[in-house]
Amino acid sequence: MSGARPEFVLLAAELRVLRERAALSITELAGKSAYSRSSWHRYLGGTALPPWLAVRALCQLADEPTPRIRALWELAEAAASGRAAVREAPVTAAPTEPTRAADTAVVPVEQPAAPETRPAPRRHEQRWWGVRALAFTCVLALCVTLGLVAAWQRVGTPEAASPDAATPRASGFHVGCVAGACTGRDPSVTLCGAQPQTLLHRLTPSGAGLEVRYNPLCRAVWARVWNTRLGDTLTLSAPGQPAQSIAVHSTRQLNAFVHTPLLGLHAGPTPLTACLSETPHTPATCYHLTAH
Structure with missing residues (x-):
């Protein structure tokens, strides 16, 4: 991967x-997205910048919130477009002075004149400073990126929580909602x-996969489905609460997970029903x- 941009290398490591x-596998990833196997080889190898839609599709397949990966992708895209590069300052040659008659005058022997000195061209020095400035900018961008990743990992890594935890710890992982406050919200945005x-985890008769997922810190559930067809509708419901549903209405959704909004749970066991209406x-x- 020699010669690859450091921003590409960092993004590719996160994608892997x-x-x-x-x-x-790369073949399965190509089958679940709109991008070929050879394209994913380049994206995961850090030799090419993936389109954001490809990165977002992989985030959905891995159930990864997009803000952190979006920040890494934007740094890589900025480096690829040249917006982060430092342009070399134009070099202009010093004007040549015309020969004057006084320059050819005879100088007395007892007072030998020192040879006239002119400043040497500074083209090489200016090029050197341009290279140093570009290298400094790249190193600075890489340090900032690594700092953002480290900060995200410190914030985004949940502490070990007991199954009965009802609220996030003050010093641990912070989610955006708890129980009934989560109903109708996006699990990615709330970090649930x-x-x-x-x-x-079930495979439906039509071949679609269906899962119901639960986060004990949020005390909320949601359902997701994949390998769907246009017109499919996924619904998750509980007694006494509004049902949460999502419909497959775009071809882009066929290559990724499609999930319902969150459904907050009350204390105690809660019966749930997940339904996929295929046609x-x-x-x-x-x-x-039943969720406990």
Whole structure:
């Protein structure tokens, strides 16, 4: 990977982590996204900048919130576009003075004149300073990126929590909502999607995968589905609460996870129902479970 931009290398390392988390080979990753196997080889190898849609698709497959990866991608995109480069200052040659008659005058022997000295061209020195400035900018950008990643890891790594934890610890991982305050909100935005528990994993008769996930820090659940078809609708419901649903209405959703908004849970066991309506002419496939 010699010669690769440091911003590309850092982004590629994070993308490889996401691919491993999603347990996908490069061939499987190409099959679940709109990008070819050879393209993913270049993106994961750090030799090419992936489009943001490719990065976002991998984040969805790995159930990774996008803000941190978006920051790394924007740094790499800025480096690729040259916005972070330092341009070399134009070098202009010193004007040549015209020969004057006084320059050819005879100088007395007892007072020998020192030879006239002119400043040497500074083109090489200016080029050297331009290279040093560019190197300094690249190192600075890399340090800032590493600092952002370290800060995110300190904030985004949850502490070990007991199964009965109802609220996040003051010194630990902070989520954006708890219980009923989560209902209707996005698990990625609230950080409830970080390291969830899987309560249900099923393969529907049509071949779609369906899961119900739960985060004990948020005390909230949501359902997600993949390998879907246009028109599929996923619904998650609990007694006495508004059902949360999501419909597959775009071809881009066919290559990624599609998930419902959050459903906050009350104290005690809560019965849940997850249903996938695949076509208007067939009954929905439903699964029943209890969240504790």
